[in-house]
Amino acid sequence: MDLFLNLALNGLATGMLIFLLAAGLTLIFGLMDVLNFAHGGLFAWGAYSGLWIYGKTGSFLIGIAGAILTGFLLGIITEKWIIKPVYGNHVQQILITLGLMLVLSEMLKVIWGPNQITATPPDYLKGSWELGGVIIIKYRVFIILAGLLIYTCVQFLLKKTKIGLVVRAGVMNKEMVQALGINIQKVFMFVFMIGAGMAALGGVLLGPYSGVIHAGMGMEFAILAFIVVVIGGMGNFSGSILAAILVGLSGSFMAYYVPDLSLAVNMLLMAVVLIIRPQGLFGAKG
């Protein structure tokens, strides 16, 4: 039971980190029809910038805020100057965002050096609790709660605010949104900014969880995030959290029981979903 709970918590925490990356990816695809391969780069930039600020200020919360702001800023720049000129052209999008991914990764090495950087949680998130003989690591619980909080906030934004309503409408019919007098470009930028902010948050939270960060971490997690987007349904925000938890849990249990198959099982899961339900387990653009 102890082992099962620990593996489940580990899987949930990993799932939440993947969700933070995948959620932005799925919203950006759903609304803007953009395949953003640079999203992992924003994740890595969140990790580096956030942990750097954390190191300078000694406050993890300021580090998190700094990472999110970095994500917002990079999101705005990416949408305005990189993505905007290639709207509607998937081939160009893939090429330019892959190129941007490389640039973002290399820039990290230029600024912070090529070596891995170690990261530890703040003192108040270190250690564990013992509940009925089960050891629960505090930082994992923190990540799960942070992921759920972000999910709740974004759901509130999407379901209960006018801008959220416009985003959902835009996912369904961009042209009609414009016919109603709404500047869809501003909505695009807003979504890109939120998506990039979430990715950056995921990056900074990953640092103390894995203990080290490196310039290639964005690409590693981006692959998992793309799997989640496919499984959850492209453009389906709620689908992305459920798929991320599924991928996180399967990765965690497989890594313990059949380590050689831990990544392959996610690929297999995606392949099965694509064969049986190509629109994703929870439907596309929900």
Place this chain on the structure above:
Amino acid sequence: MSELLQLKDIETHIGQYHILQGVSLEVKRGEVTVLLGRNGAGKTTTLRTIMGFTPASKGSVIFKGESIHTLAPYTIANKGIGFVPEDQGIFSGLTVEENMKVAMQKENTETLKRMDWILELFPDLKKFWKKPGGLLSGGQKQMLAIARAYINENELLLIDEPSKGLAPIVVEKVMESITQMKEQRTIVLVEQNFMMASTIGDRYYIIDDGQTVSHGTMQELKENEEKKRKYLGIA
């Protein structure tokens, strides 16, 4: 009666295709102007060109004395033009209420008054207020699309084939509602159903092969059997 909208020698390309090859028309305030013509003649493209979705490559679109053909669609809409597309453009995953809320540019007493009026006109929308737009019948979707275009202070409504695919009894209801709106709005209507169009239209333009080939009052067209046969295929 002054012109609210003017199209002067409009030419529009979609990709390599030269769709509109000289469309000119004038829409007078308070009237219903009907665009008639065979399938593929360019009627829908004319409306989409006015809205800026397929911008004109030549010519000009003038609305309330201002040239609008270089503006983005959302800016054109904000000038006071409501658009009901051929496919109705309903946000299928949003409820009727949410569809209306997305459309509402302001939530003031005037808008709420218009909302009351439109819900009285289309009681089905009130009945299915919390139902997703995608689950409405074809007629109800058309009513929702018209209601969305009407809810703002739009002086001009562009309505593309509101009778398309609807049962005759529903068509009657939709047309009746457009007739009621006529008292408050100027309307440009694309309609294949000549009987319906001639009932509510004040003025007509016939578009053929991307060009306006005939225009006048609806009464004149009703009495001109040759034009109806030549351009509309009505014997």
